[in-house]
Amino acid sequence: MRTRVKTRRLPKFEPGMTYISLPAQTAQWCQLLAEYGHKVLIFTQCESNAMLVQRWWSVDKVAHLPIWLDDTPNITLGYIKTQIHAHLPVSLVVIHGWELLLFADGSLPRRSDPGLLRALDGIARSLQVSLVVHSVIPNGKERLK
Secondary structure (H helix, E strand, O other): OOOOOOOOOOOOOOOEEEEEEOHHHHHHHHHHHHOOOOOOOEEEOOOOOHHHHHHHHHHHHHHOOOOEEEOOOOOOHHHHHHHHHHHOOOOEEEOOOHOEEEOOOOOOOOOOOHHHHHHHHHHHHHOOOOEEEOOOOOOOOOOOO
């Protein structure tokens, strides 16, 4: 009788596309891609790199993987675009807390502002990277000041 070996499937992301996801699913995607040698960039606006790693993974599992974390506060869309460009080729870019990003002029977008997601989608298309975003502020809650 044959035994079936279960293989892990890599998530398929289209370059130039933006996806909205839950943090737990995103953590699994990042680890799986990185285990296969794909570079992953993660921008976090709501917690430090150490806190994010502790919450998503164990440090031993990801310390050797090509996952680059950036917890620079108050970043703009221009900063993200510059950092992605500096690290190309990149398989996946994650923005944890995308609603806390600043526009190029330093203004905070409103939660319902579709311009922010359009701007992120433009970055993904122009640099031909897959971009995953997820929110850290529950719907109906106001932005933290």
